Amino acid sequence: MNASDSDEDIYNERSALVRSESPALPSYIPDSDLTPPNGTPTKRLKAGISRRPGAAAADGGGSDPEVEAEEEELTLKYGAKHVIMLFIPVTLCMVVVVATIKSVSFYTEKTDQQLIYTPFTENTSSVGRRLLNSVLNTIIMISVIVVMTIFLVVLYKYRCYKFIHGWLILSSLMLLFWFSFMYLGEVFKTYNLAMDYPTVGVIIWNFGAVGMICIHWKGPLQLQQAYLILISALMALVFIKYLPEWSAWVILGAISVYDLVAVLSPKGPLRMLVETAQERNEPIFPALIYSSAMVWTVGMASPNETQRSEPDEEAEQSDGRAEPPSRHSRLLPEDEMEEDRGVKLGLGDFIFYSVLVGKAAATGGDWNTTLACFVAILIVCVPPWTAPPLCDLKHKQELLKTVSPAAAQRHHEHPDDSFINPDCI
Amino acid sequence: MTAAVFFGCTFIAFGPAIALFLFTIAREPLRVIFLIAGAFFWLVSLLLSSLVWFISVQISNKESAAQQKGLLIFGVVLSVLLQETFRFAYYKLLKKANEGLLTLSQEETMPISIRQLAYVSGLGFGFMSGAFSVVNILADSAGPGTVGIHGDSQHYFLSSAFMTMAIILLHMFWGVVFFDACEKQRWWAVGAVVISHLLVSCLTFQNPEYVASLVPTYVILFLMGVWAFYSAGGSLRNLKLCLTCKDKDLLLANHRPR
Numbered sequence: 001m002n003a004s005d006s007d008e009d010i011y012n013e014r015s016a017l018v019r020s021e022s023p024a025l026p027s028y029i030p031d032s033d034l035t036p037p038n039g040t041p042t043k044r045l046k047a048g049i050s051r052r053p054g055a056a057a058a059d060g061g062g063s064d065p066e067v068e069a070e071e072e073e074l075t076l077k078y079g080a081k082h083v084i085m086l087f088i089p090v091t092l093c094m095v096v097v098v099a100t101i102k103s104v105s106f107y108t109e110k111t112d113q114q115l116i117y118t119p120f121t122e123n124t125s126s127v128g129r130r131l132l133n134s135v136l137n138t139i140i141m142i143s144v145i146v147v148m149t150i151f152l153v154v155l156y157k158y159r160c161y162k163f164i165h166g167w168l169i170l171s172s173l174m175l176l177f178w179f180s181f182m183y184l185g186e187v188f189k190t191y192n193l194a195m196d197y198p199t200v201g202v203i204i205w206n207f208g209a210v211g212m213i214c215i216h217w218k219g220p221l222q223l224q225q226a227y228l229i230l231i232s233a234l235m236a237l238v239f240i241k242y243l244p245e246w247s248a249w250v251i252l253g254a255i256s257v258y259d260l261v262a263v264l265s266p267k268g269p270l271r272m273l274v275e276t277a278q279e280r281n282e283p284i285f286p287a288l289i290y291s292s293a294m295v296w297t298v299g300m301a302s303p304n305e306t307q308r309s310e311p312d313e314e315a316e317q318s319d320g321r322a323e324p325p326s327r328h329s330r331l332l333p334e335d336e337m338e339e340d341r342g343v344k345l346g347l348g349d350f351i352f353y354s355v356l357v358g359k360a361a362a363t364g365g366d367w368n369t370t371l372a373c374f375v376a377i378l379i380v381c382v383p384p385w386t387a388p389p390l391c392d393l394k395h396k397q398e399l400l401k402t403v404s405p406a407a408a409q410r411h412h413e414h415p416d417d418s419f420i421n422p423d424c425i
Numbered sequence: 426m427t428a429a430v431f432f433g434c435t436f437i438a439f440g441p442a443i444a445l446f447l448f449t450i451a452r453e454p455l456r457v458i459f460l461i462a463g464a465f466f467w468l469v470s471l472l473l474s475s476l477v478w479f480i481s482v483q484i485s486n487k488e489s490a491a492q493q494k495g496l497l498i499f500g501v502v503l504s505v506l507l508q509e510t511f512r513f514a515y516y517k518l519l520k521k522a523n524e525g526l527l528t529l530s531q532e533e534t535m536p537i538s539i540r541q542l543a544y545v546s547g548l549g550f551g552f553m554s555g556a557f558s559v560v561n562i563l564a565d566s567a568g569p570g571t572v573g574i575h576g577d578s579q580h581y582f583l584s585s586a587f588m589t590m591a592i593i594l595l596h597m598f599w600g601v602v603f604f605d606a607c608e609k610q611r612w613w614a615v616g617a618v619v620i621s622h623l624l625v626s627c628l629t630f631q632n633p634e635y636v637a638s639l640v641p642t643y644v645i646l647f648l649m650g651v652w653a654f655y656s657a658g659g660s661l662r663n664l665k666l667c668l669t670c671k672d673k674d675l676l677l678a679n680h681r682p683r
Binding site for chain 1: 461465468536
């Protein structure tokens with residue numbers, strides 16, 4: 001009874017924090033009024049999670065309602081996990097932007113310099129004139145964005161990959177070297193730190209070179225994610241500085257409308273881009289999308305690796321390695337599925353949300369406004385991005401189930417890396 | 426002084442709440458989402474009540490101090506009532522969502538129980554409420570300045586921090602008791618929650634007599650804590666078992682054989 005001597009396990013507060021698999025807290029006084037008997041969720045969910053390795057090998061699908069029910073529950077947890085995987089980078093980006101806005105005064109200083117995309121000034125005498133100017137600025141900005149997007153889609157359709165790559169490389173060069181140099185300079189000025197040019201040169205060179213490699217070629221996933229967050233933050237800061245006040249708010253409103261139109265309508269340029277990428281079974285360019293899971297892999301399995309237009313060296317490697325990992329993946333289909341899938345969010349959305357929060361932080365000295373914008377964006381704007389992969393997943397599972405259970409099982413183990421099912425958007 | 430005050434007040438105000446978050450909520454994505462959704466609901470309730478207050482202030486007589494004070498009291502009472510209304514609305518929404526999930530999954534169990542939702546949503550309300558109360562004060566406490574240089578109390582920052590901690594924990598307890606009362610259709614308990622919330626908010630009108638406002642608030646906090654503990658299924662026996670590490674259910678749930 002008092003088995004503390006013979007017990008090897010130490011129950012202290014550290015081990016008590018081990019996360020249990022059952023989400024339902026055990027009830028000490030089972031209350032007959034409350035609906036679910038608390039004993040069953042533990043068993044049910046444990047069965048659900050441990051089902052995969054066992055059932056995957058054993059039966060080719062199990063009993064249908066049970067499998068489906070467990071899949072529904074796992075889909076919900078899967079969806080929740082991916083929402084969190086988006087919350088974290090969006091939060092980080094906003095934190096970087098807000099921290100900079102609040103500390104480095106450069107980005108909130110009034111300047112007469114404006115971007116060429118917003119030529120109309122807001123230093124006018126009357127309110128009506130100012131409103132008119134901001135609307136005109138918005139029209140110009142949105143038309144520039146639309147034209148550029150259509151241009152990109154046309155280039156992609158006609159397979160001018162080199163041009164697109166060159167364009168993306170040029171823009172990320174500018175962001176990683178020039179904007180970060182400016183940013184570093186302003187931070188040093190704010191904190192009154194003395195610094196010499198050779199040191200700054202070395203820092204910026206290292207930062208930029210590693211960033212280029214991570215974003216356009218290969219690098220550890222988290223480093224790539226960090227760089228994407230940083231360049232989104234830098235871009236957002238530039239917009240916050242150089243967009244005049246009213247134009248910024250009108251542009252934000254117009255961009256959200258345009259975003260909806262471009263992604264949802266069948267002729268929208270973004271939708272066409274995504275569909276073309278799906279048809280060709282290629283992932284979208286890395287410099288435009290934040291992905292929460294590994295897309296390229298050297299060593300991790302994805303049979304689609306060989307279909308990508310990559311340098312020969314990597315194709316050979318992935319050819320060679322596609323077989324053993326796929327066998328390995330049969331044992332852990334759940335990990336495989338969750339790691340290959342991930343969820344993607346366009347960098348434009350990062351920039352958009354950060355500009356919103358940054359403007360809220362810059363406009364009032366009030367922290368309450370910033371907090372309110374932050375929570376509102378997290379709840380309203382982020383969860384819809386997890387719907388397409390979820391929808392895609394369920395769609396495929398259902399389709400394959402009707403065809404053959406064996407195919408459905410195979411799908412569990414080797415999901416292809418497709419992006420968005422257009423029917424689900 | 427300023428950095429010490431800033432960090433001290435931040436940790437006083439948010440320490441227990443962040444500890445609760447890290448140890449019980451951070452690992453479960455579903456709970457985090459419901460926490461943030463709860464915070465959003467509180468935010469919407471505040472938006473509505475501030476809208477009403479703002480309009481009423483604009484149409485009032487700005488010179489009369491008595492009228493402004495009366496409007497403030499009216500604003501506080503309205504805000505409390507709206508917050509509790511939104512708590513009820515969140516409860517209804519979660520019940521519906523849970524039922525929807527049940528029918529969808531054809532099972533008898535839910536991935537997250539209503540008690541966990543009560544705790545998480547209460548904490549979400551608390552986080553947002555506490556943040557709105559104290560974040561501007563914290564931002565000012567980091568900068569140059571002297572507290573109460575014009576003759577006001579010198580304990581402003583500290584008492585604000587303590588009040589915030591009490592409010593955050595109270596929101597969590599209120600959430601647990603409220604949801605439990607709604608589940609069991611005990612409307613007197615719901616009324617008690619609303620009345621205690623009103624009481625705590627109106628106690629703040631005693632400021633700058635901080636002793637008069639803080640001590641009763643902490644008494645109410647303790648009482649609500651005990652009530653929430655019992656309504657969540659706790660008891661003295663459970664507490665003893667848990668503290669002496671003999672509780673089989675808890676150990677089983679954490680995979681500890683005993």
